[in-house]
Amino acid sequence: MSALSFTAMQRREWRLLLHDPWLFSLITWIPMALGVFLWSIFAQGIARDLPIGVVDLDKSQVSRSIIRTYDASPALQVIKGFADISQGVAELRAGTIYALVLLPENLDKNTTLGSTPEVTAFVNSQFLLIGKVVNSALLQAQSTFTVKVEVKKNLFSGQSVMDAALSSSLPIGTQTTPLFNINTNYAQFLVSAILPALWQILTVALTVLSFAADKRRLGLQVWLADGPVKAVTAKCITLIVVAFCQGALFLSAMYIWLGWPMHGAWSILLSALFLTSVASVSAASLLFLATRDAARGLSLAAAYAAPGLAFMGVTFPVSDMTLPARIWRSLIPISHYIEIQLSQVNYGAPFVTTIPQFKALLYFIVPLLLSLVLAKVVASPRKVAGEVV
Amino acid sequence: MNWWDICKKELKAIFKNPAILLTVFGGVIFYSFLYPLPYSEQIPRELKVVVVNLDNSQMSRTLERMVDATPQVQLVARAHSLAEAQSDFVLKKLAGILVIPENFYLDLLQNKRPTLSFAGDASYFLVYGTVLEGMASAGQTLAAQVKVTRMVMSGQSMVLAAEQYSAIKLNIFSAFNETLGYVNYVIPAIFILILHHTLLMGAGILGGGQNEELATGTVDCYWLKAPVWKLLCVRTVIFMTIYWLLCMYYFGFVFEFYSIPHLADFHQLNLFILPFLLSTSFLGILLGLLLPRRELATLLVLLSSMPMVFASGFVWPTSAVPGGITQIIQLIPVIPAINGFLRLNQMGAAFGDILSLWNQLWLCAGLYGSLCCLLLWNKKRKFQ
Incomplete structure (x- = not known):
């Protein structure tokens, strides 16, 4: 039997990707469909009109005016007024409202008398992110209302200048600037991290399934017969090219097609993407060759890649992760990649600052070398003889 | 074939399959430690x-x-x-x-x-x-x-x-997750997803693997010889028993271990677990009947995990998600399950408040159960 040349092996890999219906779907419409699905969840970008409820025990002009201020907040919508607290709490527990505001009796009277009545709000923080949005919207609405009341009071009590009246009700003004994500748009914040995590899952799954397809069609022994190192390298190169192109498409969808701001150098970003493709493919090929079984390999790959997003440090900061979490995190290529992506996209950091992440990505050549060794072991006839004996 | 024969063969098919054991027991236990890991500090400080x-x-x-x-x-x-x-x-x-x-x-x-x-x-x-x-x-x-x-x-x-110093004071209290902890926020929902997904994978690997065996024709296909309803009953009961134990591990041990608040009463929790596991088992068996190979169930379920997390409504308000998406996914048991368990166990809702979610799970169970019967019956007819 004449040995297959390296180019012939690569042609074989491409044929496999194009002719196996599952692999073909995995490199064409599945990534697109998942990407569009995830993007469209967050497409609205900013949470609006989150339902809240009020218990108005005062039913005065002041209490109605406070309710209107809440309702006017773009993030909130007062959908229900309850006659007593227990009804409101039941709705809060049932999740139909995200917050319950309690306006006490004599609110109007105490405000006029100047004895600082207290309004109480219960915010559902089981849904942490939504809860925070509701919380800050309530605070903002309340301070708008309070300043309005106090300025009026100050003007009445003889401060004739509007500025001075405002200043004595609010002695220090504050201005907050969200850096790098000016609209505090969640679509950009989450989707720009979700898509890379999804891409890594796809790459890892594709790699395992591609090995599994060869095992199914030819058997590993036969497939590796023409040179295990050559065969595995040919496969990995093909998969790296596919993964890189997929990743580049995701990036261009976000930063070119959707036009999200990108301040860094594409050359650095794409190099990072390339190294991450190599790292993901090499980690996945090690997982398959260690188990040499499609189902077990894919289960391990799932355990490895699926929690990627949690460890990326985008949802929860890396600085507050414990040591074991940081160790596991450093074993996942995408967590190094995302740091490069964020620093490039957000503030175009110079290459020097991203060197540690690039170095970390280079270490992932080790699983590739290990999988070459494993491939040699699997292919060697000695092992077969050993098994027979 | 009598009940006992089917039972023995099913148990053997599940417990002698390393891929199922790895996914079901390995997956659930591994994730129970891995997922809370990054969040163990609960809130960012300093x-x-x-x-x-x-x-x-x-x-x-x-x-x-x-x-x-x-x-x-x-x-x-x-x-x-x-x-x-x-x-x-x-x-x-x-x-x-x-x-x-x-x-x-x-x-x-x-x-x-x-x-x-x-x-x-x-x-x-x-x-x-x-x-x-x-x-x-x-x-x-x-x-x-x-x-x-x-x-x-x-x-x-x-x-x-x-x-x-202020005309009106606003006191904001956090209801439920009072400490605003990140573990308390993410883990109760993600655990439901893990139970759901590993169950789908386990049942899918079993069914897909048996389809492979059927195609090669080498192994005794007891699952096509047994009466449809008996096989479905046995398989569902076995998976439900395994997963009931794993549910107890999660809701009991793991919640205690990470001191995650849990408000549901034991009976009500079980009352909700019942249709959750039933509908999920049926969906898993259905996947197994549809997919020609073992690993494809794992693939599909793996790819669906991120879309499910973000569309379920605990991260991002459902009202902000396009209506089409929220409606399609209602048929997947994990969506009503996440919403139901969070309300019941984290927020202390009365069972009456989540009755519609409970009914939705029974509806899913009915739908997938009857599809399983139909498909299995059809396969059996072809086999004979």
Whole structure:
């Protein structure tokens, strides 16, 4: 039997990707469909009109005016007024409202008398992110209302200048600037991290399934017969090219097609993407060759890649992760990649600052070398003889 | 074939299959430790912030100390200009910038309302919120002190002034997850997803593997010889028993271990677990009947995990998600299950409040159960 040349092996890999219906779907419409699905969840970008409820025990002009201020907040919508607290709490527990505001009796009277009545709000923080949005919207609405009341009071009590009246009700003004994500748009914040995590899952799954397809069609022994190192390298190169192109498409969808701001150098970003493709493919090929079984390999790959997003440090900061979490995190290529992506996209950091992440990505050549060794072991006839004996 | 024969063969098919054991037991136990790992600190604390103090008065230094004293932030650097602060921010990977303007103290004395500027990296939502919370709370405390001082100077008694510095006070309490912990937020929902997904994978691997065996025709296909309803009953009961134990492990041991609050009463919890496991088992068996190979179930379920997490409504409000998406996914048991368990166990809802979700799970169970019967019956007919 004449040995297959390296180019012939690569042609074989491409044929496999194009002719196996599952692999073909995995490199064409599945990534697109998942990407569009995830993007469209967050497409609205900013949470609006989150339902809240009020218990108005005062039913005065002041209490109605406070309710209107809440309702006017773009993030909130007062959908229900309850006659007593227990009804409101039941709705809060049932999740139909995200917050319950309690306006006490004599609110109007105490405000006029100047004895600082207290309004109480219960915010559902089981849904942490939504809860925070509701919380800050309530605070903002309340301070708008309070300043309005106090300025009026100050003007009445003889401060004739509007500025001075405002200043004595609010002695220090504050201005907050969200850096790098000016609209505090969640679509950009989450989707720009979700898509890379999804891409890594796809790459890892594709790699395992591609090995599994060869095992199914030819058997590993036969497939590796023409040179295990050559065969595995040919496969990995093909998969790296596919993964890189997929990743580049995701990036261009976000930063070119959707036009999200990108301040860094594409050359650095794409190099990072390339190294991450190599790292993901090499980690996945090690997982398959260690188990040499499609189902077990894919289960391990799932355990490895699926929690990627949690460890990326985008949802929860890396600085507050414990040591074991940081160790596991450093074993996942995408967590190094995302740091490069964020620093490039957000503030175009110079290459020097991203060197540690690039170095970390280079270490992932080790699983590739290990999988070459494993491939040699699997292919060697000695092992077969050993098994027979 | 009698019940006992089917039972023995099913148990053997499940417990002698390393891929199923790895996915079901390995997956559930591994994830129960891995997933909470990054969040074990619960809330971000002492985030690093740079200050640009253009005022340098005693008042501004008091403010600096107040900011530093908040649990949320920690001042780690001092810059002389905004440009310097920005480069520090990028190079040292800081979380925020606080700018105290020139003449801050003077303006405050002259009743001119100086403006403090806070900036945070808004691409990290949690970090941004925490930094702003810390800086704003220090700013507010200082503002309140100034106001009280002014009121005292204009003749009010200290006690009254301290009470009356604001016209109406708003007290915000966190209902449920009171500590705003990240483990308490993510883990209860993710665990439902893990139970659901590993169950789908397990049942899918079993069915897909048996389809492979059928295609090669080498192994005894007991599952096509047994009566359809008996096989379905046995398989469902076995998976439900395994997963009931795993549910108890999660809701009992793991919740205790991470001190996650749990409010549901044991009977009500089980009442909700029942249709959850039933519908999920049926969907898993259905996947197994449809897919020609073992690993494809794992693939499909793996790919669906992120879309399910983000569309389920616990991260991002359902009202902000396009209607089409929220409606399609209602047929997947994990969506009503996440919403139901969160309400029942984390938020202490009455069972009546989640009755519609409970019914939805039974509906899913009915749908997938009958599809399983139909498909299995059809396969059996072809086989004979």
